[in-house]
Amino acid sequence: MSVLAVAEHRRGELRDVSLELITAGRELAAGLDERLHVAVIGGDVERFAAELNREGVDTVYTVDYDDTFNHSVYIQALSQLDDTLDPSVVVVPHTSNGLDVAPALSVRLDRPLVTDAVALDVEDGLRVTREMYGSKVETAIGVESERAVVTVRPTEWDPAAETSNVTVTAFDATIDEDAIRSSVTGYKEAATGDVDITNADVLVSVGRGIDDEENLPLIFDLAEALDATVSASRPIIDNGWLPPNRQVGQSGKVVSPDVYIAIGISGAVQHVAGMKDADTIIAINTDPNAPIFDIADYGIVDDLFEVVPELIEQFE
Amino acid sequence: MKVLVTIKQVAEATDEFELSGGDIDESYLSYDLNEWDNYALEEAVAFAEEEDDVEVVTVTVGPERSEETIRMALAKGADRAIRVWDEAIAEREWLDAETKAELLAAVAREEDPDLVFTGVQASDDGFGATGVALAEKIGFEWAAVVNSLAIDREADGAHVHRELEGGVEELVDVELPAVFTVQTGINEPRYASMRGIRRAQGQPLEVRDMADIGLSAADLDSPLRRLSARKPESEGDATFFEGSHDETAGELAGVLRERGVGE
Numbered sequence: 050m051s052v053l054a055v056a057e058h059r060r061g062e063l064r065d066v067s068l069e070l071i072t073a074g075r076e077l078a079a080g081l082d083e084r085l086h087v088a089v090i091g092g093d094v095e096r097f098a099a100e101l102n103r104e105g106v107d108t109v110y111t112v113d114y115d116d117t118f119n120h121s122v123y124i125q126a127l128s129q130l131d132d133t134l135d136p137s138v139v140v141v142p143h144t145s146n147g148l149d150v151a152p153a154l155s156v157r158l159d160r161p162l163v164t165d166a167v168a169l170d171v172e173d174g175l176r177v178t179r180e181m182y183g184s185k186v187e188t189a190i191g192v193e194s195e196r197a198v199v200t201v202r203p204t205e206w207d208p209a210a211e212t213s214n215v216t217v218t219a220f221d222a223t224i225d226e227d228a229i230r231s232s233v234t235g236y237k238e239a240a241t242g243d244v245d246i247t248n249a250d251v252l253v254s255v256g257r258g259i260d261d262e263e264n265l266p267l268i269f270d271l272a273e274a275l276d277a278t279v280s281a282s283r284p285i286i287d288n289g290w291l292p293p294n295r296q297v298g299q300s301g302k303v304v305s306p307d308v309y310i311a312i313g314i315s316g317a318v319q320h321v322a323g324m325k326d327a328d329t330i331i332a333i334n335t336d337p338n339a340p341i342f343d344i345a346d347y348g349i350v351d352d353l354f355e356v357v358p359e360l361i362e363q364f365e
Numbered sequence: 366m367k368v369l370v371t372i373k374q375v376a377e378a379t380d381e382f383e384l385s386g387g388d389i390d391e392s393y394l395s396y397d398l399n400e401w402d403n404y405a406l407e408e409a410v411a412f413a414e415e416e417d418d419v420e421v422v423t424v425t426v427g428p429e430r431s432e433e434t435i436r437m438a439l440a441k442g443a444d445r446a447i448r449v450w451d452e453a454i455a456e457r458e459w460l461d462a463e464t465k466a467e468l469l470a471a472v473a474r475e476e477d478p479d480l481v482f483t484g485v486q487a488s489d490d491g492f493g494a495t496g497v498a499l500a501e502k503i504g505f506e507w508a509a510v511v512n513s514l515a516i517d518r519e520a521d522g523a524h525v526h527r528e529l530e531g532g533v534e535e536l537v538d539v540e541l542p543a544v545f546t547v548q549t550g551i552n553e554p555r556y557a558s559m560r561g562i563r564r565a566q567g568q569p570l571e572v573r574d575m576a577d578i579g580l581s582a583a584d585l586d587s588p589l590r591r592l593s594a595r596k597p598e599s600e601g602d603a604t605f606f607e608g609s610h611d612e613t614a615g616e617l618a619g620v621l622r623e624r625g626v627g628e
Binding site: 059118120143149152157161179180185187191231234236238239276283302307335336337356359362363 | 376377380381382384387388461462463466485488489494495496497498500502506507509510524527529530531533534537538539540543549550553587590591592593595597599601604605606607613614617620621624
């Protein structure tokens with residue numbers, strides 16, 4: 050048996066999460082006393098395989114196919130690899146494409162699926178730690194099966210760095226074209242608009258706590274007083290209160306300003322992924338347990354509608 | 366044409382809470398329609414309004430308390446609602462995504478929809494897997510994390526955008542029938558009108574047990590166990606400012622000025 054990690058790439062680039070997957074995968078493999086293999090499907094697989102040449106990987110299996118992502122191709126190729134390798138655990142990134150593949154793969158392979166792992170342990174059978182209720186609770190899931198599919202959360206494991214001398218094997222998968230019932234026709238980048246939040250030194254960032262679109266001028270007033278730029282977390286964009294070019298997070302922009310002031314933002318993992326590298330993080334939130342305080346340098350547990358007007362006054 | 370929308374009544378925890386067993390103690394939980402499903406429902410209802418022959422059917426796996434949520438979906442414009450529940454399900458401590466997909470698949474086989482809309486994930490357990498697992502079980506094509514959706518009935522297909530990381534969208538053509546897992550922000554979900562709420566009060570809710578949908582308690586068996594739960598330890602080392610509003614704001618202003626902000 051072995052552990053099989055499924056690498057992810059997009060538009061010709063191997064994604065960082067693939068190297069994190071190797072770290073998670075080799076932890077599992079070491080615990081299970083098994084080998085770690087990596088599958089990379091489609092695109093310039095030889096170049097990807099070279100980039101996946103990392104300590105702890107036994108073999109990289111390459112499947113030559115189109116560069117564009119298609120879940121059916123992935124599932125067909127992985128099913129055939131599964132027949133050959135019979136891996137114990139198949140690890141997939143918990144990304145948009147991972148979510149497009151892993152659930153169907155687990156059904157096809159008749160394996161249990163646990164998603165969004167933040168920690169893995171095999172001492173007493175496979176145990177997966179994952180979060181619930183928007184990071185308020187950590188749950189341990191026990192897998193009473195020798196085989197499983199697990200998706201792992203990006204940036205929870207460090208990317209594997211040390212290169213090695215892995216074997217690269219071209220795997221000859223038979224892809225049934227008739228089973229492919231969707232196709233990628235192109236890509237669209239989020240509009241940049243007139244504001245580039247990635248260039249700002251100081252960001253005043255607003256979240257769900259603002260309650261109403263009518264309260265947004267308060268945030269813009271603060272930004273003006275501080276000579277800062279306004280950014281936002283996802284709910285503000287979803288509500289259409291601010292345009293997508295203002296969104297900080299996994300599906301928006303990654304920012305690293307000198308100062309990031311999070312106002313009424315709980316700090317969901319997807320948001321934190323976009324701002325954790327800011328030099329100084331300041332958080333104002335009514336919930337003392339909000340995860341934003343875990344990464345903040347300075348915090349005020351209070352009502353933003355009380356604190357922000359006072360703060361504006363300090364700079365007038 | 367028929368659109369099946371999966372609806373989950375999710376649990377939300379108060380800021381302060383206690384754990385009991387493998388979960389948050391029930392007294393700290395309140396229940397509401399899953400945010401993602403609200404967008405999926407809106408997508409279905411808006412589509413039905415554009416076309417004149419589209420039926421929207423919601424399906425929920427949940428206990429009696431979820432009827433409040435289901436009525437809200439009816440009030441927003443769904444035509445029919447199905448709730449799956451029985452004692453065998455109630456006895457399980459939880460249902461993993463695959464098991465839930467099995468139940469939903471049984472309903473889908475009976476209802477024979479052309480389209481299935483689900484939310485990308487549920488806000489409580491956040492598995493993000495039910496929709497795509499369902500698609501595989503019923504032999505539908507699918508697309509996950511959809512933030513733009515246009516059904517092309519003439520072509521028997523759909524043009525969708527999938528939200529990838531980093532503000533990139535992937536444009537995909539999908540053959541029907543298909544399952545789409547819908548991302549927040551795809552539309553502007555409506556509020557139920559008073560008229561809709563009154564109408565929904567009179568609509569029948571179809572409750573099905575395992576036998577009704579051709580399954581048995583054994584179909585609920587899963588190799589996954591929820592072993593334990595804990596509050597994550599705070600890894601933070603933030604300095605907290607305490608006191609009156611002007612005191613905390615004053616201290617924060619000091620920190621900002623030290624960094625040259627607002628000077």
